[in-house]
Structure formats: C-alpha cells, structure tokens
Amino acid sequence: MLLGDDGEQRPTIFAEMSALAVSTGAINLGQGFPDEDGPAEVLEAARQAISDGVNQYPPGLGMPVLRNAIAAHQERFYGLGVDPDREVLVTAGATEALAATILALTEEGDELVTLEPFYDSYAAIAGLASVRHVTVPLRGSDFQPDHDELRAAVTDRTRIILINDPHNPTGSILSRQTLELIVELAHEHDAIIVTDEVYEHLVFGERHIPIASLPGARERTVSISSGGKTFSTTGWKIGWITAPAELIQAILAVKQFLTFVNGAPFQPAIAVGLGLPDSFFADAAATLEAKCGLLSAGLVAAGFTVSRPRGGYFVIADAAPLGFTDADEACRRLPELAGVVGIPVTAFVRPERRDEYGSLIRFAFCKKTEVLERASAQLADLHR
Numbered sequence: 261m262l263l264g265d266d267g268e269q270r271p272t273i274f275a276e277m278s279a280l281a282v283s284t285g286a287i288n289l290g291q292g293f294p295d296e297d298g299p300a301e302v303l304e305a306a307r308q309a310i311s312d313g314v315n316q317y318p319p320g321l322g323m324p325v326l327r328n329a330i331a332a333h334q335e336r337f338y339g340l341g342v343d344p345d346r347e348v349l350v351t352a353g354a355t356e357a358l359a360a361t362i363l364a365l366t367e368e369g370d371e372l373v374t375l376e377p378f379y380d381s382y383a384a385i386a387g388l389a390s391v392r393h394v395t396v397p398l399r400g401s402d403f404q405p406d407h408d409e410l411r412a413a414v415t416d417r418t419r420i421i422l423i424n425d426p427h428n429p430t431g432s433i434l435s436r437q438t439l440e441l442i443v444e445l446a447h448e449h450d451a452i453i454v455t456d457e458v459y460e461h462l463v464f465g466e467r468h469i470p471i472a473s474l475p476g477a478r479e480r481t482v483s484i485s486s487g488g489k490t491f492s493t494t495g496w497k498i499g500w501i502t503a504p505a506e507l508i509q510a511i512l513a514v515k516q517f518l519t520f521v522n523g524a525p526f527q528p529a530i531a532v533g534l535g536l537p538d539s540f541f542a543d544a545a546a547t548l549e550a551k552c553g554l555l556s557a558g559l560v561a562a563g564f565t566v567s568r569p570r571g572g573y574f575v576i577a578d579a580a581p582l583g584f585t586d587a588d589e590a591c592r593r594l595p596e597l598a599g600v601v602g603i604p605v606t607a608f609v610r611p612e613r614r615d616e617y618g619s620l621i622r623f624a625f626c627k628k629t630e631v632l633e634r635a636s637a638q639l640a641d642l643h644r
C-alpha cells in the first residue's frame with residue numbers, strides 16, 4: 261500500500277491489477293515474472309547446496325564461488341577483467357544493489373538522472389536517499405532519449421546517471437552513440453554511471469553492449485545485474501554489482517546494514533547458471549523473442565499499435581487506436597473485454613508526464629507459450 265496525495269492508503273496499480281486478474285480469472289500479463297522454471301542444473305545445485313549444509317550466513321561480499329563466476333562471466337561475454345575479491349559484491353537482487361548504491365554514493369540534495377519511464381523502485385530509492393530525481397523522457401516508437409534533452413538533464417549537481425539497458429518497461433536498447441554521450445557527460449560533470457542490466461541476456465538477435473566496456477567508463481561505472489530474469493529465478497533474489505574497488509567498499513558499507521547477506525544456497529546455484537554454455541543464453545533469448553512475437557501478433561490483431569521490443573520481458577501497446585486515451589481505464593476494462601491484464605505505462609512515469617504516455621499499456625510475455633496463445637486468441641476476438 262502507498263499513501264496517496266490525500267493521505268489515503270491505496271494499493272499500487274500493480275496490486276490492483278493482480279487483484280483484478282484473480283477476481284475476473286483474466287490472464288495476468290501485468291507482473292513480470294516467468295511461469296516456468298529455469299534450467300534444471302541451476303535448480304538442482306540449490307537443492308544440493310541445502311543438503312550440503314550451505315545454510316548459514318555467507319561472506320559479506322558473497323560466496324567466492326559466485327564472485328568468481330561473476331568475474332568469469334564478465335570476461336567471457338564482455339572481455340571485462342574484474343577482480344572477484346575486490347570488484348564484485350553479491351546483493352539481495354538488483355533491487356538491493358540499486359538501493360545500496362544510491363544510498364552510498366549520494367548526499368541529500370544531489371541529483372539522480374534516470375530515463376523515463378523508469379522501473380518503479382528508482383523513484384522510491386531517490387526518495388529514501390533524499391536526492392532530486394531528474395528524468396530524460398524516452399521518445400518515439402523506439403523509445404530513445406533525445407541527446408539535447410540528455411545534455412540538459414546532466415549538470416554539476418548530477419551525482420549519478422542511472423540507466424537501464426535493456427529497458428523495462430519499453431524493451432528499448434540504448435545506441436552506442438547514446439552510451440558514449442552518457443560517458444562523456446559523466447566525465448564532464450564528474451558523475452557516476454549506474455547501469456541496471458538485469459535483461460543483459462534477454463536481447464533479441466543483437467549483442468548487449470555494457471556501458472562499462474566503453475572507453476573511459478569503467479572507472480566511474482557501477483554495473484548491476486541479477487540472476488532472476490536470466491535464469492527464471494526471480495524469487496531467489498541473487499543480484500550483484502561489479503565496480504571499481506573503492507565504490508564497492510562504499511556500497512558495502514551501506515549494504516551490510518540493509519540485508520547484510522542473503523540466499524546462501526542460491527549463490528552457488530547462480531554460479532552454476534553463469535557458467536552454462538553459450539547455447540543456454542542464446543536459447544533463452546530466442547525462446548523469449550518467439551513469445552514476444554506471439555503476444556505482439558495478438559495485440560496487433562486486437563487493434564493496438566505495438567512497439568517492437570529489442571529485449572526484456574515486456575511489449576508496449578498503444579490503446580489509442582481502440583478508442584482509449586487513458587490506459588488506466590483501458591487496463592481496468594481489459595479483463596472483462598479480453599480476459600487479459602496489463603499495466604498502464606503511467607505507473608512508470610511521474611505525474612507531470614502522464615499525458616505523454618497516457619494511452620500506453622505494458623504487457624509481459626515471459627509466460628508459457630500456451631498462456632500467450634490463449635491471451636492472443638482472446639485479444640484477437642476483441643476486434644470482431
């Protein structure tokens with residue numbers, strides 16, 4: 261529950277839509293979690309760890325086996341050499357990594373620049389850290405930031421430029437030119453770059469470029485990822501940070517009083533996941549891309565205008581062609597009209613910018629093929 265402007269407790273739109281899915285029996289494409297288990301080896305490794313007695317507090321930085329696997333992963337996929345003992349920190353999901361990073365590296369009154377729409381925890385953490393949240397809107401059907409708007413948003417007051425690439429909710433990927441501009445602006449204004457890359461492996465037919473791999477970026481970049489999305493283990497909450505040692509130390513100083521540590525038996529299991537062959541990662545992306553195509557086709561048949569996500573779990577559909585100017589209203593009606601639940605994109609933007617994204621709905625396609633087929637068929641019926 262969140263407190264509204266009027267001081268009333270009210271459920272978030274996420275809770276409201278999930279409740280609506282339950283009460284109407286509609287297919288819930290609101291929340292972004294998979295409805296199928298990830299790789300069997302990873303699940304088995306967690307069971308084995310519990311049997312082997314890996315059930316007490318792990319080390320503060322995370323278990324060596326996982327830190328080594330994270331470092332090896334950065335080298336294997338991106339050619340980034342990372343010291344597993346000084347430049348890696350295991351966290352309670354990407355969520356804790358974000359919170360600890362922002363709390364550790366900002367002071368009251370600093371500015372945090374993010375893209376908009378943004379993952380909902382960014383604004384909440386900005387509030388907790390008492391920093392000013394400045395946003396750069398993503399524009400056009402490919403949801404890219406305008407370079408002049410980006411330049412205008414980053415100033416000497418900016419402490420952190422936080423990007424999310426691939427992006428939730430839009431599925432967009434930042435171009436190399438935009439990444440280069442962000443590095444340039446970070447240098448010019450002495451800001452730190454924080455990058456949320458939880459969808460790094462769920463990219464459709466192209467290669468993820470971590471901003472830390474660009475010239476001049478490493479020494480001022482905090483890279484955040486998580487096993488949740490890649491291995492369909494969102495409930496395990498094993499995330500991690502790679503960053504220069506001094507930044508890791510500062511973040512650890514906060515992190516130790518948030519959760520201290522978490523998920524001992526899941527840490528070696530995620531290490532197994534990170535070491536899976538390339539084919540696992542390629543198949544995970546290809547499977548998800550096919551699911552995206554399936555749901556997108558249903559949304560198009562229903563009459564929505566649909567953007568083409570380049571990665572992640574979500575597709576954005578514009579309800580305006582169906583006569584809805586207000587996506588909140590469309591989302592409240594969709595369960596009864598098509599038996600499907602989505603989330604209005606306004607849940608990821610600030611009140612000032614509601615109108616710009618007012619008719620857009622986010623649908624999750626990280627669901628079983630038969631569920632997406634059913635959703636697609638129901639949506640297609642909407643148009644008849």
Ligand SMILES: *Cc1c(COP(=O)(O)O)cnc(C)c1O
Nearest residue numbers: 353354355379428458486488499
């Ligand atoms: C799911 C998600 C997270 C949270 O990751 P956890 O590891 O579950 O904490 C963070 N950022 C984005 C953009 C996400 O979609």
